[in-house]
Amino acid sequence: MLISIIWFILILSVVVVAHEFGHYLIARLNNIHVVEFSVGMGPTIFHFDKGETRYSLKLLPLGGSCAFEGEDGKVTGDKPFKGLAFPAAPVWARIGTVFAGPFFNFILAFIFAMVIVSYCGTDIPKVQGLTEGRPAAESGLEVGDIITAINGEKIHLWRDITLISYLNTGEELTVEYKRDGVKGTVKFTPAYSAEDGRYFLGIEGGTTYEEAKGLKLFKASYYEIVFNFRNTVKSLKQLIIGKLSPKNLSGPVGIAQVVSDNYEQAKDYGVSSVILTMMNIALLLSVNLGVINLLPLPALDGGRLIFLFVEVVRGKPIPVEKEGIVHTIGIILFFILAIFVMFNDIMRIMGR
Numbered sequence: 001m002l003i004s005i006i007w008f009i010l011i012l013s014v015v016v017v018a019h020e021f022g023h024y025l026i027a028r029l030n031n032i033h034v035v036e037f038s039v040g041m042g043p044t045i046f047h048f049d050k051g052e053t054r055y056s057l058k059l060l061p062l063g064g065s066c067a068f069e070g071e072d073g074k075v076t077g078d079k080p081f082k083g084l085a086f087p088a089a090p091v092w093a094r095i096g097t098v099f100a101g102p103f104f105n106f107i108l109a110f111i112f113a114m115v116i117v118s119y120c121g122t123d124i125p126k127v128q129g130l131t132e133g134r135p136a137a138e139s140g141l142e143v144g145d146i147i148t149a150i151n152g153e154k155i156h157l158w159r160d161i162t163l164i165s166y167l168n169t170g171e172e173l174t175v176e177y178k179r180d181g182v183k184g185t186v187k188f189t190p191a192y193s194a195e196d197g198r199y200f201l202g203i204e205g206g207t208t209y210e211e212a213k214g215l216k217l218f219k220a221s222y223y224e225i226v227f228n229f230r231n232t233v234k235s236l237k238q239l240i241i242g243k244l245s246p247k248n249l250s251g252p253v254g255i256a257q258v259v260s261d262n263y264e265q266a267k268d269y270g271v272s273s274v275i276l277t278m279m280n281i282a283l284l285l286s287v288n289l290g291v292i293n294l295l296p297l298p299a300l301d302g303g304r305l306i307f308l309f310v311e312v313v314r315g316k317p318i319p320v321e322k323e324g325i326v327h328t329i330g331i332i333l334f335f336i337l338a339i340f341v342m343f344n345d346i347m348r349i350m351g352r
Contacts, residue, residue: 004260009061011259011282012252013039015108015289016064022104023066023097030093033069033083040064052081062252068097070320087320095308098301105290106225112283113224114217116276121209122220123158127177134202135188141203142179149176156223158206163231165190167238168199228287236291251341255285298330 017039024037033052038044040058047056058064070085086094125147130137147155150164151174164173172189190199212220259281266277293301304327311317 001260004263005256007263007278008256008259011278011285012255013061013064015105015282015286018104018108018286019101019289019293020064020066022100022102022107025104026093026097026100027066027068027086030089030097031083032086032089032093032097033081034066035069036065036067038065038067052083066101087317091308091311091317095305095312098304098308101301102290102293105286105293109225109228109283109286109290110221112279112286113221116279116283117212117220117224118217119272119276121211122223123206124208124210125155125158125161126205126208127203128206128208129204131200131202131204134191134200136175136190136202139175139186139188140184141175141177141186145177145179145184147175147177147203148183150174157227158208159227160230161201161203162206163227163234165201165203166198167234168201170199173201224283225287228284229291231284232288232291236295251338253342253346254344299327299334300330303327303330 020037020039024034027034035052036054036056038056038058040056040061041063042059044056045059047054049055068086069081069083070087086097089097127141127143127145127147129143130141147161149155150161151171153160153164155161168190170189170192172187174185174187176183176185178184190201192199259278262277262281263274266273294305296302296306307318307323307326
């Protein structure tokens with residue numbers, strides 16, 4: 001259990017620090033004064049000052065921050081500084097600084113993807129079997145076909161097919177494939193399973209892996225990011241339209257349980273398996289954090305970007321105090337959501 005907790009702290013810290021480092025780096029490149037760069041939350045247990053910035057380690061390893069002078073109308077520094085306060089920086093410098101956090105999450109995920117794919121290869125979307133009695137078997141697909149697109153959505157990994165299958169609610173599918181280099185198209189409607197409560201395509205696969213080296217490694221790693229990006233976006237869409245219950249949301253407690261479960265499964269296969277498994281969780285979390293932070297909601301980077309783009313259009317900024325009030329309300333709402341998610345995670349774990 002202790003080792004699982006250490007892995008959880010390490011994964012969360014790396015993902016959050018990458019996000020905050022993105023803000024920090026672009027701010028520094030644009031001469032914006034960074035008052036404090038911190039890892040963790042709560043009381044400071046260690047810090048040192050370098051230049052005009054304080055670097056801090058906080059007690060609770062569940063987050064981090066990069067505080068700018070004048071952000072949200074707050075004067076956070078208590079000494080004269082040479083750089084620019086955040087509101088005084090050019091608007092595109094501020095846009096770049098805000099966007100850099102989520103962007104660095106995608107960069108981190110790409111690095112993890114390269115390591116994972118270089119060791120494990122990539123799961124190609126090859127038909128390895130067709131379930132008898134289901135529409136796919138009668139559609140004209142054959143074992144050995146490579147699925148290239150479904151309903152116009154490009155397919156690069158077997159998991160792309162799995163995700164489409166899992167989210168299908170009975171819509172007809174147009175499946176494009178290659179057979180011996182020749183393109184073909186079939187149409188069929190997935191079959192509903194009352195026992196499982198969902199629709200199935202009836203296409204079997206997912207165990208054919210292809211080695212990815214050289215330039216192919218970059219392409220395969222990119223496809224990993226695309227899959228996780230689609231997975232996150234589609235899950236959010238399902239949540240918004242009510243097809244996914246808010247009870248499916250997970251916070252730090254739920255993530256810690258996922259880390260623990262995956263560690264227990266991977267440890268029997270050796271250290272390399274544990275490391276790759278933890279990297280895969282970090283990859284998913286990093287993409288999730290990047291996507292969620294780009295949502296146009298108060299307190300998130302996406303919400304801040306909306307204010308900045310409005311400033312670009314109108315030629316002058318919205319008063320910092322008013323923007324600060326909007327973000328403060330957003331923080332309160334997210335705090336309430338965090339309590340709900342934590343309670344839900346605890347109830348789910350206790351109900352096991």
